[in-house]
Amino acid sequence: MKVGITGINGTDNPGPGFAIARSLKEADPTCEIIGLSYDINDPGNYMDFIIDKSSTLPYPSKGAQIYFDKLYEIKKQFGLDYIIPNLDAELPLYIKYQQELKDKGIDSFLPSKETFELRDKERLLKVAQKLGIKYPKSACVANEAALQETIQKDFEFPLVIKGRYYKAYVVRTMADALRRYYEIVAEWGTPIIVQEFVTGDEFNVVGIGDGHGKSLGMVGIKKLTTTSIGKIVNGVTIKNEPMINTASQIVEQFKWRGPFELECIVNQNDVYLIEINPRFPAWTWFATAVGVNLPERLIKYLQGERVEYKLDYPTGKLFVRYTYELVTDIEKYSQLAMQKEI
Amino acid sequence: MSNFSHLAVNDNGFLFDPTSGQSFTLNTMAQEVMSAMKEGKDVDQIARELSHSYEVSYESAYEDVLEFGTKLKLYGLSL
Amino acid sequence: MKKKKYERPVIQKIENNYYVKHGVSARGYQKKRESIDNVKIADIVKKFGSPVFVFSEKAIREKFKKAQAAFKSRYPNFQFGWSYKTNYLKGICSIFHQEGAIAEVVSDFEYDKARALGIKGENIIYNGPYKSMESLTLAASENAKIHIDNFDEINDLEKVASKLDKKIPVTIRINMNTGIYPQWSRFGFNLESGQAINAVKRIIAGQKLLLNGLHTHIGTFILDPKAYGVAASKMLGFMDEIENEFGLDIEYIDLGGGFASLSHLKGVYQPPEIAVPSIEEYADEITRPFINNKKRPRLILETGRHLIDEAGYLISTIVGQKLLCDGRRSYIVDAGVNFLYTATWYTYNLELEKDTDGITEPSLINGPLCMNIDVINESIMLPRLERGDRIVFSPVGAYNVTQWMQFIRYRPKIALIGINGEMELLREKEKLADVESCERLPQRLKFSDES
Known part of the structure; x- marks a missing residue:
C-alpha cells in the first residue's frame, strides 16, 4: 500500500504530514509513504524513517493539469494508491478533481466543496446558528477607515483581528489593531474579520x-x-x-x-x-x-x-511536543533540487 | 583567474562550495566551460574550442562564455 | 567531423525561493502551444507578422452558446447584450450580434459604433456615467434603452423629452451592497440609502419619462456567484415595491456583467480553474430568484470578459535578452503593456511554441517600451530561451484591444481564426498616416531640414 502525504513542512508552523505518516507506519510498517512537498527544505523530505520517498510538486496555483500530471508520473514510477492532502491551499484542487484522481487509481477521502x-469565516456564523451554538460577534472590513469605524462603533478591546483563512491576533489598542490589519492584508489580502474576544x-x-x-x-x-x-x-x-x-x-x-x-x-x-x-x-x-x-x-x-x-x-x-534533529548529506538536497525526487 | 579550482561538480551537475556553503547547478556545457577556465584558458580560446566542436558560431560562443564569467562573478565564484 | 549539439552554458545558484520551491529542471512545468485552433503559430506569424493578436471564432461562438444555454434553459426570458467596451472590433461585435446579442454601449463613441455596424437604436442599451446631450437626443429619438446614472441625467433627459415631444422610456442604474468588496457605489443610485426610490419618485413627478427597466452592475471579476443571487433578489424586491406603490410596469432587469474569465487575477492564490465559478453556477444563483418571483421580467446580462477573454491570444517574439545585475534574466519581447494593458492586474498564461528542457532561471518578461513599468511577467522560471522564440500570452481577449495605447509604436494586426481554420484580418497594423490623421500642423511651424 502506497500513500501520498502532503504537509511535511516544519518550522514554526508544523505540517500535519508527519503525524499522519507516523500513524500509518505504526498501524502497518509495510505501508510505504510518499512525502509530497513544495519546498526542498521541508524536513519531511529527509525523514526516511517514516517517509519512504520524497518528491516535490508544482504549486497548486500553477494549474490542475501540471499539478496532477506530476502525481500521475509518481504513480507510474513508484506507485500511489491513496493521497491525504493536508494544506488548505491545495484542498480546493483535490476536492474538485477527486473523482478524476480516483479514476486514475489514486483514492482520497475529502470534504465536499460545500462543507x-x-x-x-464569513460562513461560520451560519454554521453556529445551525448547530445552536454561539459565534463571537464579527464584522468584515476591507479598508482602514472601515476598520476604525467598525471597532469604535461596535466593539470593545480586547478584540481579535483575523484573516479570512489564516492568522488571528488578539489586540488591545487601535494602534495594535491597525498594525495587525496591515500585516494580514499584506500576506492574505482583504477582507479582514474583526471579532469579539470571548473568554x-x-x-x-x-x-x-x-x-x-x-x-x-x-x-x-x-x-x-x-x-x-x-x-x-x-x-x-x-x-x-x-x-x-x-x-x-x-x-x-x-x-x-x-x-x-x-x-x-x-x-x-x-x-x-x-x-x-x-x-x-x-x-x-x-x-x-x-x-x-x-x-x-x-x-x-x-x-x-x-x-x-x-x-x-x-x-x-x-x-x-519537542523538536528533533537529523543529519543527512547535501547530495540528497541536490538530488531533490535537480530531479525533484529522492 | 578563478577561485573555484577546489570545487568539484558531481554527476548531477551539482556543485557545493564547502567554503561558503553555497550550492549551484550547472548544465554540461557550463561544466565544460568551467573546466576550461580552471585550465587557465581565456575567453577567446574557449570560444574557439566550443565553435570548433559544437554547432555554435565563435561570436555566439564568445558572448556566452563572457556572460558565464559575469554570472560567476555575481555568485562570487571568480576573482 | 560532425559538430555536437550546443546548449548555452548555464549555472544557477540554489538559493532563491524559486529553486527551493520548484527545483531547477524545466521538464514538465512549462506549458507549450504550437497552434491556435489547429493553425500553426508559425503560419500565423508568417502571414501577419509579430506581435499579433489572434481571436478564435470557434471559441467565441462556443462560449456564447454555452452561456446562452445555461441561462435560457433555466429562465427562457433572457437576453445577452454585447459589452462593447470589452472588445469593440467590428468583427468581434458582429459575431456576438450574429449569435443574438444586442449591443451595450457606454459612450457616444460606442453608440456611433453600434449604429454604424447596423444595430437599430432599440437594440442598443446606452449605459455609462456621462452621456452628452447630443447623444441622449439621438439615442432617445432612435428608441435606445437609456440607463440613467444620476439626477442630472434625469434633468437632461426631461429636456430631451420636451424637445422631441415624447415620453422617453428609461431604466435606472442602481448600486447596492451584495457583500462584495469593494462595493461599486459610484455608478447609479444607491438602494439601501433610499436614493433609488427617490430617483423613481423624481422620474414619476417629472411626468416626461417612463420608467420600464432596472439595472445594476455589482463589480468586476466576481468570484462568488452568490453575490449575484443577492443582487437579483434585491432588484426583484425593488421592482415589486415600486410596481405596487406607483403602478409601474418594469419590462426588464439588467444585472450587468462582472463574471470572471479563466484569467489569473494577481492576488488570487488558486488557479482560475479552481477559483472561477462555472457559468452554470452563476446561472443557478441569478435565475433562482427570478424563477421564484411572481412577476418574471426579462433578464438581461452584458458580461463581456467571460464571453471573450479566453478567445484572445497575443503572439509575441523575443527580440533580445540580458542578464540583470541581480542574476535574473530579462527577455525583451515585441509587445508590452502598450498592447497588454491588463497585465497590471492579471498574470497571463505563458506558453512557448517549442519544446524546452534544461535548467530554469528566474526570469522576467519585458516589453519594448522605454519605461521601467513595461513588465508583462515580473517573476517566472524559464529555461534559457533564444532570440526569435515565440511566446503566446492568453487569455487576452478582454479589454486589451480597447484599452491599448498608441505609445511610441504602431499597434499590431489583429487576426481571426475562422470556424474552418481560415486566417482573416480584423484590424490592420497602424501606419504613420493613421496616427497622424487627426493631427494638424500650423503653417508657421512647418520645418524642413533641407534649408
Missing part, C-alpha cells in the same frame, strides 16, 4: 466524518500551552460534553466527509465556534497515541471496511 467552504477554555477536536452522519472516531483535547502563533506545545485529552456534542453535530448535520479539526471556546455551557479546519491537524498523532488512529481508519474506510467506532479514549493523557 469545505464552511471553514470560510473560556479553548478546546479542540480531531475527527473524521463518514459523509453519512457517522463518525470514524474523534478525540478532544485542551491545549495547555501554545506557541506565539497558537500551535500546540502541551495538551491533555479531555471529554467535555458540550464540545463533543458540537463535534458530533457537525458530523451529523453537515454529513461531514473526511477529516476535520474543530476549535471552540467553552464557557460554562456556552460553546463558541472559532474554526473548523477541513483536514487533519498537526497534532493528529496525539489521537493515535491514545488509541484512536484516525489516518489508519481513513484508509481502511476507503478500502471498504465498515466499523462502528465508539467514543473511546482515555482522558488525562499528556501531549508534549
Whole structure:
C-alpha cells in the first residue's frame, strides 16, 4: 500500500504530514509513504524513517493539469494508491478533481466543496446558528477607515483581528489593531474579520466524518500551552460534553466527509465556534497515541471496511511536543533540487 | 583567474562550495566551460574550442562564455 | 567531423525561493502551444507578422452558446447584450450580434459604433456615467434603452423629452451592497440609502419619462456567484415595491456583467480553474430568484470578459535578452503593456511554441517600451530561451484591444481564426498616416531640414 502525504513542512508552523505518516507506519510498517512537498527544505523530505520517498510538486496555483500530471508520473514510477492532502491551499484542487484522481487509481477521502467552504469565516456564523451554538460577534472590513469605524462603533478591546483563512491576533489598542490589519492584508489580502474576544477554555477536536452522519472516531483535547502563533506545545485529552456534542453535530448535520479539526471556546455551557479546519491537524498523532488512529481508519474506510467506532479514549493523557534533529548529506538536497525526487 | 579550482561538480551537475556553503547547478556545457577556465584558458580560446566542436558560431560562443564569467562573478565564484 | 549539439552554458545558484520551491529542471512545468485552433503559430506569424493578436471564432461562438444555454434553459426570458467596451472590433461585435446579442454601449463613441455596424437604436442599451446631450437626443429619438446614472441625467433627459415631444422610456442604474468588496457605489443610485426610490419618485413627478427597466452592475471579476443571487433578489424586491406603490410596469432587469474569465487575477492564490465559478453556477444563483418571483421580467446580462477573454491570444517574439545585475534574466519581447494593458492586474498564461528542457532561471518578461513599468511577467522560471522564440500570452481577449495605447509604436494586426481554420484580418497594423490623421500642423511651424 502506497500513500501520498502532503504537509511535511516544519518550522514554526508544523505540517500535519508527519503525524499522519507516523500513524500509518505504526498501524502497518509495510505501508510505504510518499512525502509530497513544495519546498526542498521541508524536513519531511529527509525523514526516511517514516517517509519512504520524497518528491516535490508544482504549486497548486500553477494549474490542475501540471499539478496532477506530476502525481500521475509518481504513480507510474513508484506507485500511489491513496493521497491525504493536508494544506488548505491545495484542498480546493483535490476536492474538485477527486473523482478524476480516483479514476486514475489514486483514492482520497475529502470534504465536499460545500462543507469545505464552511471553514470560510464569513460562513461560520451560519454554521453556529445551525448547530445552536454561539459565534463571537464579527464584522468584515476591507479598508482602514472601515476598520476604525467598525471597532469604535461596535466593539470593545480586547478584540481579535483575523484573516479570512489564516492568522488571528488578539489586540488591545487601535494602534495594535491597525498594525495587525496591515500585516494580514499584506500576506492574505482583504477582507479582514474583526471579532469579539470571548473568554473560556479553548478546546479542540480531531475527527473524521463518514459523509453519512457517522463518525470514524474523534478525540478532544485542551491545549495547555501554545506557541506565539497558537500551535500546540502541551495538551491533555479531555471529554467535555458540550464540545463533543458540537463535534458530533457537525458530523451529523453537515454529513461531514473526511477529516476535520474543530476549535471552540467553552464557557460554562456556552460553546463558541472559532474554526473548523477541513483536514487533519498537526497534532493528529496525539489521537493515535491514545488509541484512536484516525489516518489508519481513513484508509481502511476507503478500502471498504465498515466499523462502528465508539467514543473511546482515555482522558488525562499528556501531549508534549519537542523538536528533533537529523543529519543527512547535501547530495540528497541536490538530488531533490535537480530531479525533484529522492 | 578563478577561485573555484577546489570545487568539484558531481554527476548531477551539482556543485557545493564547502567554503561558503553555497550550492549551484550547472548544465554540461557550463561544466565544460568551467573546466576550461580552471585550465587557465581565456575567453577567446574557449570560444574557439566550443565553435570548433559544437554547432555554435565563435561570436555566439564568445558572448556566452563572457556572460558565464559575469554570472560567476555575481555568485562570487571568480576573482 | 560532425559538430555536437550546443546548449548555452548555464549555472544557477540554489538559493532563491524559486529553486527551493520548484527545483531547477524545466521538464514538465512549462506549458507549450504550437497552434491556435489547429493553425500553426508559425503560419500565423508568417502571414501577419509579430506581435499579433489572434481571436478564435470557434471559441467565441462556443462560449456564447454555452452561456446562452445555461441561462435560457433555466429562465427562457433572457437576453445577452454585447459589452462593447470589452472588445469593440467590428468583427468581434458582429459575431456576438450574429449569435443574438444586442449591443451595450457606454459612450457616444460606442453608440456611433453600434449604429454604424447596423444595430437599430432599440437594440442598443446606452449605459455609462456621462452621456452628452447630443447623444441622449439621438439615442432617445432612435428608441435606445437609456440607463440613467444620476439626477442630472434625469434633468437632461426631461429636456430631451420636451424637445422631441415624447415620453422617453428609461431604466435606472442602481448600486447596492451584495457583500462584495469593494462595493461599486459610484455608478447609479444607491438602494439601501433610499436614493433609488427617490430617483423613481423624481422620474414619476417629472411626468416626461417612463420608467420600464432596472439595472445594476455589482463589480468586476466576481468570484462568488452568490453575490449575484443577492443582487437579483434585491432588484426583484425593488421592482415589486415600486410596481405596487406607483403602478409601474418594469419590462426588464439588467444585472450587468462582472463574471470572471479563466484569467489569473494577481492576488488570487488558486488557479482560475479552481477559483472561477462555472457559468452554470452563476446561472443557478441569478435565475433562482427570478424563477421564484411572481412577476418574471426579462433578464438581461452584458458580461463581456467571460464571453471573450479566453478567445484572445497575443503572439509575441523575443527580440533580445540580458542578464540583470541581480542574476535574473530579462527577455525583451515585441509587445508590452502598450498592447497588454491588463497585465497590471492579471498574470497571463505563458506558453512557448517549442519544446524546452534544461535548467530554469528566474526570469522576467519585458516589453519594448522605454519605461521601467513595461513588465508583462515580473517573476517566472524559464529555461534559457533564444532570440526569435515565440511566446503566446492568453487569455487576452478582454479589454486589451480597447484599452491599448498608441505609445511610441504602431499597434499590431489583429487576426481571426475562422470556424474552418481560415486566417482573416480584423484590424490592420497602424501606419504613420493613421496616427497622424487627426493631427494638424500650423503653417508657421512647418520645418524642413533641407534649408
